[in-house]
Amino acid sequence: MSQPKPQEVPQPTLCTYSLPAILSRAATHHIYKSLLLNPPSGSTSQLALQHFSYLHKDNLIKSFQELLDSDPTFLHSTYISPTGGTLSGATTHLYFFTSSAENRAQRALASTLYSTLKVLEPGDIVINLHSGGLMYRSQDLIGTLISQCGATDLSIGSIAKDEDIVQIGRRFGANTIAAPSSRLLQFARYVYGLRREGEEESGFRLKKVLFTSEPLSKAQEAFLKEALEVEVLGSIYGSAEAGPWGGAIPHKIAGDRESREDAPGAQAPRSFVFDRRQIVVEIIDPEGNVLDASTNPRPEGGEEKPAVGEIVLTSLTRFTNPLVRYRTGDFGSLHSFLSLAETEEILKETPEAADYLIGITMHGRDTNTSFFLGTGYIDTIELDRRVFAKPEWDVVEWQVILYHHTDEEMKAAASAGVCVRTEGAEFRVVRKSDKSPPVGYEEKLEQALAEVNEGAEMKVNVVGYDGLEKGRMARKVIKIVDRRL
16 A cells, blocks of 8 residues: 655745845844944944854853843743753853744744755654753753654654664654764664664664764765665754754765765864845954855856855844844855755755755864864864774764873872873774774784874773763763863
8 A cells, every 4th residue: 555645745935034134123123232333323223244243152151140130021922942052050150041932933034045055855754862861951842843844853852772762763764863963873773783683673664864963974874874774964053053054965974985984073164055135144264354154145157266254143033132243263265056966856856945045064063173282282183083083993983081180190190200291181982883892902002003193191091982071061072071171
């Protein structure tokens, strides 16, 4: 008997604010009173983006706290969401405060984007492994997007046991899994271990993987394909400050041969798509020049490459508390939607999408991707390439813990006649399987690392994902944990 075609979900009418309306509101808002530069005389309708200085995280933390202290109605009908990347305390990191009505409308509009890009479709039965708690809302957000796209949300959460995920996925015939990258890889290692040990596999067939929060390397993509036997990979992109605003068109995962030399933690550029009617994206290049994506870029021609710079966002869906020229710390470059792969099928069904969809290639975050150890300088991307990417180490993920020896440790070493450097590095390494590594694995890997920075104290510990240090909110793996600070 043939299966019925999944029911299409009606899409909401576009409901956003014009850029002049957003800027007029910002001109009188507490957040921007110190950021307005040489405004034109007369009506605020003459304001342009360039009349506002860039907005930083510190501006938001300070101004929101002042509003909380001074306005008793500030929290009325408000959706509160903390940013997931912070490491600070539960009451001191950045929360963004959005009108509840505007938040619902934005999620509905974001769902139209993900439906158009086929990131989520009717008929998808989605294992949702996002987290919730301490007011972090990713499980709630992703579940809403799944449902509004007509898919089915198996809202399992990030702390579920892997064996329970398998049981629920089998019970409901899951065909899609959505999770932060590190949680995806953790689950993939579990399924990979079942297969390696000859046990029964998951019992359901995944067709698509959707990752969020952290970038995946090509090598990690290949491992997901191998472990979960899944062919297609897509992504959802957003933040507490801007909400969900970008998506990666699902594409086939590269084969192992294409990915073997890629580093397990190296951030490969990845193409996303956004709707310029919902958000304005500016790119600040290294010289400080600004490329504005409020109009559609033309397809690239010739050999000139698009400028790569920091991504700056102005939301057209957030009016009560506007987001204007917010420096995200992410780096990217703008492209025409027509220049991206996998767009033919989308344009057949929605030909008008070429008028408002924009491509943006993500090049990673402005994070500390290098560190000094002793007198040596270590770049994590180079370390990936020279050490961890080599197949003999079988590495899926790693992080480094930098530390100082205590005075007591130094005195004890001196008393024992042992020469110990004042600082060192512990590398925590996650392998494809929980199976014990070969004898001498840690020592050999320590030797390989020591060749990169000769003389530095390098220790290796093989751990599972539970052994990696993660952020308090989004539970993202922290690449460099510096305890010397």
